[in-house]
Amino acid sequence: FGIPRPWLIEYLKIHGVTHDSEPFSSEEVASRDVDEMVEDALQQKRRKLFQQYEIEKWRETKKKADKWDKFELEVLDRLSEMIESSVPEYTIPVLQMDKAKQEYALVLSPTDFHWGMYAWGGESADPYNREEAERRLFEHTQQILNRLPGSPEKILLAVGSDWFHVDGVTASTTKGTAQDVDGTPTEILVTGCELVRSFVDLLRQVAPVEVFSMEGNHDEHNSKVLLLFLSAWYRHDEDVLVHKDWRPRLYTKYGQTLIGFHHGHKTPVKELGACMAKEARNMWSACKYHVFFGGHLHHHHVRDIGGITHYQLPSLAGSDAWSSGHGYVTSDPSLVAYIVEKKAGPTGWLKSSE
Numbered sequence: 001f002g003i004p005r006p007w008l009i010e011y012l013k014i015h016g017v018t019h020d021s022e023p024f025s026s027e028e029v030a031s032r033d034v035d036e037m038v039e040d041a042l043q044q045k046r047r048k049l050f051q052q053y054e055i056e057k058w059r060e061t062k063k064k065a066d067k068w069d070k071f072e073l074e075v076l077d078r079l080s081e082m083i084e085s086s087v088p089e090y091t092i093p094v095l096q097m098d099k100a101k102q103e104y105a106l107v108l109s110p111t112d113f114h115w116g117m118y119a120w121g122g123e124s125a126d127p128y129n130r131e132e133a134e135r136r137l138f139e140h141t142q143q144i145l146n147r148l149p150g151s152p153e154k155i156l157l158a159v160g161s162d163w164f165h166v167d168g169v170t171a172s173t174t175k176g177t178a179q180d181v182d183g184t185p186t187e188i189l190v191t192g193c194e195l196v197r198s199f200v201d202l203l204r205q206v207a208p209v210e211v212f213s214m215e216g217n218h219d220e221h222n223s224k225v226l227l228l229f230l231s232a233w234y235r236h237d238e239d240v241l242v243h244k245d246w247r248p249r250l251y252t253k254y255g256q257t258l259i260g261f262h263h264g265h266k267t268p269v270k271e272l273g274a275c276m277a278k279e280a281r282n283m284w285s286a287c288k289y290h291v292f293f294g295g296h297l298h299h300h301h302v303r304d305i306g307g308i309t310h311y312q313l314p315s316l317a318g319s320d321a322w323s324s325g326h327g328y329v330t331s332d333p334s335l336v337a338y339i340v341e342k343k344a345g346p347t348g349w350l351k352s353s354e
Contacts, residue, residue, distance in 0.1 A: 092239075095205050100150025103342040105254045106207070108144070109158035110137060110335055111263070111295025112315035114218065115195065116188030117165040118180045119320040125329065128318025129182040134195060136316045138202065140335040140352035145206055147350050152207045153342070156252065157200065159230070160223030161263045161295045162216035164192050174220040180320050189222055193229045200230070200240060208239040212250045217265040217296070251280040255342030258287040264296030264312070273306030289345030293338070299331035300351070309346070311338060316354075 003011075012018075028037065119128035166188060167174040171181045181188065203209050211234075213227040227244060234240040243250070249272070250261045260276050267275060272292045277284050284290065290308045298315040314334040323329065334353040341347050 092201055092204050095151075097148070097151035097206065100148075100152065102344070102347075103153050103255070104149075104347075105154050105156055105340045105342075106148070106152040107156045107158075107259065107293060107338040107340055108141075108203070108335075109161060109214070109261070109293060109295070109313055110141075110163070110199075110316055111158070111161040111214070111313045112216070112298050112317055113137070113161075113163045114165040114315070114317040115163055115192040116181050116183055117317060117320055118182040119318045119324075120180075123321040124319045124324040126318035126324075126333070128320065130188075130191065132318065133316070136333065136354065137195070137199065137335075140316065140354075141199070141202065143352040144335060144337045144350045148206070149339070152339075154254075155203050155207050155209045156212070156254070156259065156340075157203060157209055158212045158214050158250075158261045158293060159196055159226060160216055160219065161214040162218040163196070163226065164188060164216075164219035164222040167219045167221050173218045175217070179218075180322075189225065192222070193226055196226060196230065197233055200234070204237075204239050208241070210252070211240065211242040212245070212252070212261050213243075214250070214261050214263045214294070215248065216263045247279075249275055249279060251276065251283060253283045253287060254340055255345075256287055257289040257291060257340050257345045258283045259340070260290075260292040260308070262292060262294050264294040269294075269303075269310050269312075270306050272310065273308040276308060291340075291346055298328070300334060300336055311346075311349075 113133065114128075115133055116130060117128055117133075119126060121127040166172055166179050166181055166185055169185050170176075171185055172178050183191070200209055200211065211227075211230055213223055215223045224246065227242065227246075231242040231244050234242055243252075248262065248266055252259050258276065258280060260272065260280070262272060269292075273290070276290060276292065292308050292310045293313060294310065295313045295315065297312060298317070299312070300314040301312040303310055313336055314331060316333045316335055318333065319329050332353045334351055336349055336351045338346055339348045339350070
């Protein structure tokens, strides 16, 4: 109301209004309803309680902020300076290999790896868990790399393709089929991504790596998560190129060869040639050789069909209770890599088996 502060103080003093005064004047008590005044008095109490709470909360927040500022100044900043000054930059060492007589790319894909699958020795003649899977992956990859005819120009690595045994937040496939697992779904996803990173770091010691993702019937969602993880992790590395391509069939050209990747659970093999001619028409006419790589059936098989050569890759995984029960135990766990020469196309393959 524009009343000067000294006037207001004098007015309150004359009328005897103090902090401990009754909340209502004598006129209000005489004219207002009792229930209404009780509710008003409670609201005033609530308001004062809330104001006091906000004051205490701000005081506590300020105290914690002061503690953090002190910690950041005295500890965190100094620790960061020590880390920056004492930790050297790490680069992946590159192996010094003999130059190959013919330029070639190495096509490698541990399809149907089923990371997280559990096979108990009491139910299966081929026990399998994450520890065994990791051993197989690196031992057999090393055996193949030891047999290379010289340094490849690049390594074409297809990941996904049932790399994970389960998908999402349950111990089941993408469609919901329950599985025997070694770990929680989240644990399988996280450790599986980290394992691929270590695998790529091994391969890039030999040659630059190009990564493609084949979605599988076990891990349609998790394979996309893996691709995002790898694209983020290697975004600053010049020797690792991650293709962020979400299509069910992927294509790349190397020399005279058009290469396709497809897991095998959606498009029948006999139709892949027509799909390649349509979806990769610009590369089809420029190439002499047309090939597709896939998995899904866990055994090694090569056939010419529909204008392409289809290479079905084997699996390193063991046999779980379901596979053993259905008799799917006749193929040895294996890893196969193909040599694709720049001019002559696919000329050979290297295989390492359990």
